[in-house]
Amino acid sequence: MSSTHVGITRTRSTLQPREARKSQFNDWDLIRRSNVDCGYKKVLRFRSAIYPAVKSRAMTLTPAKVSRRPKGTLSASLLDSGDRNSSLSGSIDHFDPDQFFKGEFDFDAEEPEEPPLYPHLVHKPGTYAQEMYLKACRLQGITRSARCYKMLAGEAVVLPRQGLGPDDVKACAIALAETMNIHTLDFTENMIGTKGAEYIALLITENNFIKNLNLADNNLGPDAVKLIADSVKKTDSLSSISLAGNGLSGTRCVAVKSLIEDSLNLKVLDLSNNDLGDVGVDIVAESLAFNDTIERLDLGNNQVTNITKLAQTLSKNTGLVQLNLSSNGLHVSGCRDLARALEKNTTLRELNLAKNRIDRACLNNLFGGLKKNAFLRVLKIDFNPLNSEDAMHVLTFITENPAIGLSHIYMDSIDVQANFVQTLNTLKQAREITITYGKIIGTDLGIHDLDEALVLEATDFVVFEELSRVIGLDIENFVKGSQFVCAVLYADGLFVYT
Structure with a gap:
């Protein structure tokens, strides 16, 4: 009687070329979060398979508890004694809460990590x-x-x-x-x-x-x-x-x-x-x-x-x-x-x-x-x-x-x-x-020092408006009154002929 061996064949995933990945990406598959297999979800899935408590804790909003112990308490020599249960019970009987909270604490299985060699190249996780x-x-x-x-x-x-x-x-x-x-x-x-x-x-x-x-x-x-x-x-x-x-x-x-x-x-x-x-x-x-x-x-x-x-x-x-x-x-x-x-x-x-x-x-x-x-x-x-x-x-x-x-x-x-x-x-x-x-005509008769760039970019309308303000006369209304105004600007002064 022959026995049939049933096994699962696993194939190593090969990296797809960029063109293939780009074509898949153009299908807009990543628009939904359910289709995204991010690193966090992979780690959570792996840990939940080994530790069922992780999965139940991940479904709640309460943070995980961290066990803490005072330094020098429950030493290795105490745990190595013959009767472990009696030793533990004895240490609990002589437990002093005031002394417990005065001591220094460290976290279990937590060791200081060495700083990265190139900190500017380390990506900080974002949202x-x-x-x-x-x-x-x-x-x-x-x-x-x-x-x-x-x-x-x-x-x-x-x-x-x-x-x-x-x-x-x-x-x-x-x-x-x-x-x-x-x-x-x-x-x-x-x-x-x-x-x-x-x-x-x-x-x-x-x-x-x-x-x-x-x-x-x-x-x-x-x-x-x-x-x-x-x-x-x-x-x-x-x-x-x-x-x-x-x-x-x-x-x-x-x-x-x-x-x-x-x-x-x-x-x-x-x-x-x-x-x-x-x-x-x-x-x-x-x-x-x-x-x-x-x-x-x-x-x-x-x-x-x-x-x-x-x-x-x-x-x-x-x-x-x-x-x-x-x-x-x-x-x-x-x-x-x-x-x-x-x-x-x-x-x-x-x-x-x-x-x-x-x-x-x-x-x-x-x-x-x-x-x-x-x-x-x-x-x-x-x-x-x-x-x-x-x-x-x-x-x-x-x-x-x-x-x-x-x-x-x-x-x-x-x-x-x-x-x-x-x-x-x-x-x-x-x-x-x-x-x-805008401005009040005739209130400011002084000649201001203008920026050279503004003077070079000034249009005829700007010059006409500045002339009206300086001499305190509304030239536009003056012209509408059938008067002829000729303003001639010289380097040494301003002359107005009517």
Whole structure:
């Protein structure tokens, strides 16, 4: 009768080449913690197989107990005596607690370790996210970012202008897949591309603790933005996202339509510097009509001149609190549309109209809507073609309409006359209001020593403005009064001919 020997054949694991490991890594297997076989889990599995108590202790939150003994107690000679039990009992009978705690203690089986020969090369274990990041970089064969590694232990990963590529973003996304403490990601002005946007989209789907995402100035394009928008719709955990400077001009802005219409928790959306134009802003306005959760919308620097549809949406929208339309070309028609919207809107609190070619005619149209609005608090109209008389016109309007809700007006670029300051101080006694303005014309007649670099970079407008301040005369209004002014600057003086 023959006996059959049954055995288990074990094969030695061979190291896979980097190409094979990289191809497996591209399958996104490491995005979940359950698929990661880290060193800690291996050690815990080995120890739990030998010592069952380790496994039970690992499942609890109580720390392991460390046995301690006083030096010189229970010596080897005592344990080597004939009757071990009697010797031990005798030592316990004569045990003095006061003397016990006065002695010096050492830990069992603990010996001092020698310091490493090269301490600067010894890796100090970090958080789980940091260890995952190092492993991801090693598997992809890329150089780790010391800044990224450091920030993985905090609450925000801010990496603007670091030259990150898709592989770098992938390693960071894998490390962040299961973290719960990081809530902000900032990849401003990097080179993540469409592939990097795909990894971020997967990360958003996996991690519901990320609330703020900044992908500004990455030139993502509509395809990459659509990937981000689809992932936001699935999880709906983001509250703030910046897609500024990503080439969403014209009809390419359709990529953010679903992001606006279907998101329920998105509160801040930045679409500035995208050259949206009138077509792109119309698409945003149509989408905004179906959204009442977005509170802050940035449409600055988008070459917008016609905001008719946006004004129509604004008159019905009940969620928008801050609207930035700076660095566009609204002019008279745009201010007229805004005035109609402000007559009906009751939720908007801040409106930014800086750098929009706003003059006296634009102000008159805008004031027509503000007369019937008691909810707008902040108005920014700086860096527009407005002069000291226009600034006084603003004060007159506020004085004559005490029911308006404006409390902060920004006119930092507008120089004013001395009577403007006096009128403002009188107005402050009647109501609470803050108005910022430029210089006071004619109060400083001294010639300041300017930096040579600033003088060389000065434009004609800067020289013209400095001339008005020095001589205490508003030359622009003087020219409008059908007077001809010729200012000739010599090395030894200043002469003005009229």
